[in-house]
Amino acid sequence: MAGSDVGAPRQARHGKKLHKGRRRLNVRIDMTPMVDVVMLLITFFMLTTVFNRPQTMEINMPGDETPVEVAESNLLTLRVAKGDQLYWNFGVEPPQVIEFPKLRPMLVQSLAANPKLICLVKVDRASTYKSMVDVMDELNLASITRFSLAPFRDFDRQLIEGTASP
Amino acid sequence: MRKRKGRISIFIDMTPMVDVVMLLLTFFMLTTHFKPPAEAEIVLPVSNSVIKLPESDVLTITVSKDERVYLNVDSQRLRGELFGTEHQLSGGVRIETSEQLATLLMRARSLNPKLRTVLKGDKGAPYGPIQDVMDVLQKVKITRFNLVTELEQG
Numbered sequence: 462m463a464g465s466d467v468g469a470p471r472q473a474r475h476g477k478k479l480h481k482g483r484r485r486l487n488v489r490i491d492m493t494p495m496v497d498v499v500m501l502l503i504t505f506f507m508l509t510t511v512f513n514r515p516q517t518m519e520i521n522m523p524g525d526e527t528p529v530e531v532a533e534s535n536l537l538t539l540r541v542a543k544g545d546q547l548y549w550n551f552g553v554e555p556p557q558v559i560e561f562p563k564l565r566p567m568l569v570q571s572l573a574a575n576p577k578l579i580c581l582v583k584v585d586r587a588s589t590y591k592s593m594v595d596v597m598d599e600l601n602l603a604s605i606t607r608f609s610l611a612p613f614r615d616f617d618r619q620l621i622e623g624t625a626s627p
Numbered sequence: 628m629r630k631r632k633g634r635i636s637i638f639i640d641m642t643p644m645v646d647v648v649m650l651l652l653t654f655f656m657l658t659t660h661f662k663p664p665a666e667a668e669i670v671l672p673v674s675n676s677v678i679k680l681p682e683s684d685v686l687t688i689t690v691s692k693d694e695r696v697y698l699n700v701d702s703q704r705l706r707g708e709l710f711g712t713e714h715q716l717s718g719g720v721r722i723e724t725s726e727q728l729a730t731l732l733m734r735a736r737s738l739n740p741k742l743r744t745v746l747k748g749d750k751g752a753p754y755g756p757i758q759d760v761m762d763v764l765q766k767v768k769i770t771r772f773n774l775v776t777e778l779e780q781g
Binding site for chain 2: 492493495496499500502503506507509510515516517518519520521522523541584585586587588589590591592593594595597598601602610612
């Protein structure tokens with residue numbers, strides 16, 4: 462059994478050291494229930510505590526609506542259409558379909574060919590949030606830091622439909 | 628009488644163990660941050676970004692899979708000031724219109740200018756509501772915000 466002895470066993474009844482009426486009592490405290498409770502509390506805190514804070518991706522948006530002039534040859538447009546289908550084109554070229562795994566090599570190559578590259582990402586409203594995060598992640602991994610998000614308009618939809626059925 | 632080899636009474640002194648356990652308990656009690664109550668189950672998208680979420684002064688805009696938008700702040704006091712005391716312990720309020728979101732964002736920013744905005748979207752959520760939220764953020768001049776993601780494994 463667990464316990465701790467507090468004080469000495471009573472024996473020195475006739476000793477001089479004895480204070481007035483006080484005797485030392487032999488108190489044994491059983492710690493088992495306390496340990497049980499404390500262990501329960503520990504498990505509770507260990508299970509509820511959140512150690513890993515989630516990761517985040519930072520976005521900086523342009524503050525005001527000042528249009529930025531970009532040379533068409535430096536502009537790479539990435540479009541994410543409905544169904545998470547990816548299209549890309551330089552300047553005013555017609556958009557081309559690209560598979561997601563091929564996106565990063567393409568981005569790295571284009572950046573190597575043109576260091577002044579600026580990327581424009583247009584995501585269809587009917588597409589998913591995941592595809593947008595994926596595309597932005599690929600841009601970050603390809604170290605293209607200058608990109609902007611633009612609304613996906615009907616014009617873009619028509620452009621893509623034009624390439625889908627030539 | 629039986630043989631002398633009877634039961635040996637074993638005293639285990641638990642005091643050192645209790646000391647250690649108490650230390651652990653205080654550690655966990657002091658370091659713990661309770662998981663904030665979430666009003667919607669969010670499956671985060673994965674990315675390779677390694678920027679950590681700030682620990683305090685966080686304003687979270689949640690977009691669930693079924694296009695519902697919620698606004699929440701991490702401090703209980705600010706939550707009470709912003710949404711009224713009945714929402715102090717809740718997991719944020721539901722946002723219906725973008726005007727409502729804009730006014731609440733501006734009030735939150737004026738109450739605590741250090742607030743960092745975080746957008747937490749479900750990975751299956753459509754892009755439409757996310758775009759609307761980002762438009763509102765741009766309108767109220769919150770130009771820097773974070774997207775909550777999970778670290779990609781492997």
